[in-house]
Amino acid sequence: MNATVHPLRKYARPHVTRTTTCPGCGNGIATQAILRAIEELDLRMDDFVFVSGIGCSAWIPSPFFAADTLHTTHGRPVAFATGVKLGLPEKHVMVVSGDGDLTAIGGNHLIHAARRNIGLTVVLMNNGIYGMTGGQTAPTTPRGISTVTSPYGSLEHSFDIAPMIVSAGAAYVARWTTHHPRQLTKAIKKGLTKKGFALIEVVTQCPVQFGRASKLGGAVEILKHFKSNSVRIEKARKMDPAELLGKIVVGEFVDIEKPELSSEWTRLIHSMREGRQ
Amino acid sequence: MSKVDVLSQNCKGVDQCGICKYVCPKDLYRDSKEMNSAGYIPPEMTDEASCTACENCMIYCPDMAIVVHKDAQDGPPAGEGSDD
Incomplete structure (x- = not known):
């Protein structure tokens, strides 16, 4: 018997012994990366509220993380998290959910949370498909990719999530693939320390639904695809849009300081109380 | 020099997943002979002496099934593996 315990195991609930994901899934x-960021920042799980919606990646915090977790209705984790952050502004409120949840059904909640610049850290797992429901075309499916509902290749253009959230007004936006776990950890650390809305988009592999229907292959083949098609944003800014077709632009899209909503509310409440006395 | 532990009960199989075999810069993993209780074949380390403790396998494993002890024995670690 092997008595070794994984160093990040201390952040998991003791009764949850296995991850819920398929073999080779990027969610793991x-x-x-999330747990390592929390460990490196020396934060306590008691200071967190994790909010997730519906989908495979919503199972990352719930039931795995030994913290307060809210497993909410489809598309609404950002709305729930907005309420949690305004009620408990001292907590780290982290939303972990997928592209189908946060950008398809819950797209409006996401852009408006970014517009308000409320202090949430959103880890958005983008696998480019509706994985849990059987592999249908999602708004994030790359153009030309075959899925079970687009067997001749998707004809639609896909959402480019990170730049969309930059335009919506977020204070911090980064995108990495699962081939960049160290950079991803650094981005999550930055997002957690950011005063304002932080979005970390994780381009991830779904070897079971995406890999089979698109014929891209298993986990390792999709990771190789990520490696050979990733372009750093600094380099991408100097490239033609035609050259960037089919590429994944990775890096930090924005990192700015601007007033954060929950602290603005706290400030207003204090100033009103002082005015009354 | 380092020490690598494969938590074989957590593994979801080198033939279905195999990320550890892919990310090892020294190609030190191979399929083990024994199946775990869930029916998956976990990997095994072939040559611990050649392992540089880059921690790639530990960081990439989606099921937290590999633990690399960086300071198991003396000798300088070779630094971070390339994942760029």
Whole structure:
């Protein structure tokens, strides 16, 4: 018997012995990146509220993380998290959910939370498909990719999430793939320390639904695809849009300081109380 | 020099997943002979002496099934593996 315990195991609930994901799923890589960021920042799980919606990646915090977790209705984790942050502004409120949840059904909640610049850290797992429901085309499916509902290749253009959230007004936006777990950990650390809305988009592999229908292959083949098609944003800014077709632009899209909503509310409440006395 | 532990009960199989075999810069993993209780074949380390403790396998494993002890024995670690 092997008595070794994984160093990040201390952040998991003791009765949850296994991850809920399929073999080779990228969600596990992001799980470790989140927990490693929390460990490196020396934060306590008691200071966190994790909010997730519906989908495979919503199972990352719930039931795995030994913290307060809210597993909410489809598309609404950002709305729930907005309420939690305004009620408990001293907590780290982290939303972990997928592209189908946060950008398809819950797209409006996401852009408006970014517009308000409320202090949430959103880890958005983008696997480019509706994985849990059987592999249908999602708004994030890359153009030309075959899925079970687009067997001749998707004809639609896909959402480019990170730049969309930059335009919506977020204070911090980064995108990495599961081939970049160290950079991903650094981005999550930055997002957690950011005063304002932080979005970390994780381009991840779904070897079971995406890999089979698109014929891209298993986990390792999709990771190789991420490696060969990732372009740093600094380099991408100097490239033609035609050259960037089919590429994944990775890096930090924005990192700015601007007033954060929950602290603005706290400030207003204090000033009103002082005015009354 | 380092020490690597494969938590074989957590593994979801080198033939279905195999990320550890892919990310090892020294190609030190191979399929083990024994199946775990869930029916998956975990990897095994072939040559611990050649392992540089880059921690790639530990960081990439989606099921937290590999633990690398960086300071198991003396000798300088070779630094971070390339994942760029």
